[in-house]
Amino acid sequence: MSSTPTAARALLEPAIAVVYLTLWTVAEIGRISDPLGLSMMIVIAIAIALGRIRPLASLCIVGLLLLLQLATVMQPPESTTWPAYFGIMIVIFLVARHGSGRLPWVALALGIPIAAIIAFLMVIPSWVSPSGWTSWTGQGRDTSGVDEAFVVAALVAFGLYAGAWAAGVALRVYIVQQRSNALLNQTSAELGRAENELTLVKERDRIAREVHDVLAHSLSVVIAQADGARFISAAKPDATRAALEAISDAARSSLIDVRTFIEGLREESGDEPQPTLSDLEALIARVEAAGLDVEVQNFGPAKSMTPAQQLALFRIVQECLTNALRHAGRAAPTRISFDWRGPGLALTVSSRCDSERRPVDDLPGVPAPTGTGHGIRGMKDRARLAGGWLTAGASDGPDAEFLVTVFLPTGADAIEPRSPLAELTA
Template sequence: MSSNLLKLRPRFEPAVGGVFLVLWLVGEAGRGYGGSGLFVLIAIAAAMAISRVLPVVALAVVASVTLLQVVGLILPPVSTMWPVNLGVLFVAFVVAHEAPKRVAYAALILGVPLSACAGYLLGTRLNRWTGRGADANEIMSFITTSLITLGLYAGAWAIGFALRASLRELRALRLLRTTTEQLDSVEVELMLAHERDRIARDVHDVLAHSLAVVIAQADGARFASVAKPQLTDAAFHAISDAARAALIDVRTLIEGLREEPGDTPQPGLADLDLLFVQLGATGMTVDARHFGDAKAMTPAQELAVYRIVQESLTNSLRHSGGKPSARLSFDWRGPGLALTVTSRGDVGGPQSTGGGHGIRGMKDRARLAGGWLTAGASEEPESEFVVTLFLPTGVERAVEPAQSGAGA
C-alpha cells in the first residue's frame, strides 16, 4: 500500500490544482467576469499544480498575478472570486514542504509583500462588501487585512516546513533501523563464519594428526612384515589406538556443537606427554625440554599450545622423510611461554602446509590466545623447519614481531 501511495505522490499537486480550477469554473459559471478573471483563476490553479516540480516558477506566477492586480492590468478581486487568491496558501505550503531550503525561505520572505498587496487589494473592497462604506478607516482595513493574510500565509508555510522536518526525521529513523538490522545480520554472519572456521581448524587438527599416525604405522608395518613379522602386531595396535582416538575426538567435536561451550573437556598441557608417546610409537623422535617453572595458563591457551604442538609434529611426521624427528623447547623464564618446535626433514616439506588450515590455523590460534606465532624454514644448512610461539601468562598482551615468518 505504501508503495502505491509513493507512486501516486507526484500526481497530488496537479490533481489539487485541477480540482481547484474545475470547482471554481462550475461555481462561477454564468457570472461573466471576463477574460482577466478567468486568467487569474487559471494562473493560480497552474501555480498550485506545478508548485512541487517547479517551485520557483510557481512563486513567480502568484507574485506576477498579484502585481498585475495591484497596478490594474487585470481584474482585481471581486466579492465572489476573491477567495481564488487563497490558492497562494497552498503554494506556500508545498514550497515549504518540498522545495530546497533556500527556495523555501525565499517563499517565506515573499509572503510579506504578497500580504501587503492583499491588504491593498482587499482592504477598501471588504468595507464595501461588508456594508461599512467608503468612509471606514482604510488604513486600519489595510493593516488588518495584511496582518490576517500574512498570518495565514506564514501558518501554511510553517505547517509545510514542520511536516518536512517530521518526514526527514522519520526517514532518518527508518534508515537507522535498516542499518541496525543490517549490522545485526552481518554480526550473525561473522559469528557463524568464525564458528565454521573454528570447527574446521579443530577437525583438521584432529584428523590430520591421527591419519598421519595411521599412515606412518601402516607404512612401517608393511615394510617390516617381511623382515620383522613380530613388529606388525604392535604396529596394528598403534593404528587401532590412533584411529580410535581420532573417532573419539571427532565425536567430541560433534557433541560440542550440540551442547553449550565448555561442557566438553579440551586437551591441554597435561596431555602433551601422551601425544609424544603416540608419535614415538610411529618411530618419530620427540625431544621436549623445559626451562624454568611452568606458569598457570587459561584453558584456551593450553588448548592452543596443544593444537599448535600437535600440528607442528604432524607436519614433521608427514614431510620429514624416513626418520622424522623434532625438538621442542618450552621456555617459561620470561613473561609467558616461549615455545620453539624445530623439525628436521626434506626441504619443501612442512612449508607446503602454509595454506589451508595448517600454519594459518596455528597463527589464528596463537592470536586468539593473546600471542603470536611464526613459522618458516631456518637459515641453517640442515633442512629444518622452525615454529615459534609466544603466549603471555599475565595480563599484558604480546606484541607481534616485525617479521612474521614464512608460510603464512
C-alpha cells in the same frame, strides 16, 4: 512496482488545481459576465499544478499575479472572490515542501510583502479598488477604520501564509526522517546479514581448525605406525602387533574426538573453555556445599583421557549429581566410584532416596547441566560418542538405589597420581 506510486504522487498537485478551479467556476456561475473574471483563479490553479515539479515557478507566478493586480492589468479581488487567495496558501505549502536549497526560506521572507499586498488589495481604497473594504459591508466610500482593517488583514494573511509554510516544512522534515529511518533500517539489516556471513565464515574456520587439530596428530601416528609395520612385519611379528594396536588406539581416539566435536556443534558454543577432569573436584564441592552427601572412591591410578572424553565424563557426573538432588533429596547419600584398573574407566554413581527432599532449583551454587541432552538419554548419547556405554536404573529391594554405570575407554599412559581427581579421595 515503485514507479506507479511515484506517478500517482506527481498527478496529485494537478488534480488539486483542477478541483480548485472547478469549484470556483461553479461558485461564480451567474455572477461573472466576463470570462476574465476567473483569471485570478486560473493563475493560482496553474501555480498549484506546478508546485511539486517547479516550486520556484509557482512562487514567481503568485508574485506576478499580485503585481498585475496592483497594476490593474488583472482584476483585483472582490467581495465574493477574495477567498481565492487561500489558493496561495496551498502554493506556499508546496514550495516549502518541495523547494530545494534556500527557496523555502526565500518564500518565507516574501510572506511579509505578499501579505501586505493582499491586505492592500482587499482593504485600502485606491486606484485598484475605489471602495476598498467598506464596499463589502455596504458602507460605500466610508474610510473610517481602514487602517485597523489593513493591519488586521495583513496580520491574518501573514499568519495563514506562515502556517502553510510551517506545515510544508514540517511535512518535508517528517518525510526526510522517515526515509532516513528506512535507510538506517536497511543498512542495519545489511550489516546484520554481513555479520551473520562473517560469523559463518569464522565458524567454518573454527571447525576446520578443530578437525585439523583432532586428526593431524593421530593420522600422523597411524601413517608412521602403518609404514613401520609394513616393513618389519616379516622379521618382527611382535613389533607388528604392537604397531597395529597403536594404530587401532589412535584411530579410535580420533573417531571419538571427531564424533564428539561434531555432536557438540549442536549443543556447545565452541568458544568457551570446556570442563575437564580437573573441574570435577570443584563440581562435587559445590554440590556438597548445597547439602548433598557425596562419597568418592577412586581405584587405581587415573589414566589419560581425550578432551572429548573428559567433557563427556564431567557432563555425566554433573547430570547424575543434579538428578540425585532433584529426585532423591538434598540429604540423600550418593556414592561415586572411579575404577581405572581395567582397559578403561568404569564409573558408577549410586544414590539412595531420602525423606528430606528439596528441588534442585532452590539450591544455591549447584550448576545445572548445559546443552540440549539432559536426562538419561543425553548421558547415554555422551557416553556413546565418547566411545563407551552407559546404563541407568533403579535397583529392587527395601534399600532401593538408583545406579548409573558408565564405561569409557582410556589410553595406556597414566597421568600424574596426584591429579585433582585422585585428591578427591585423599
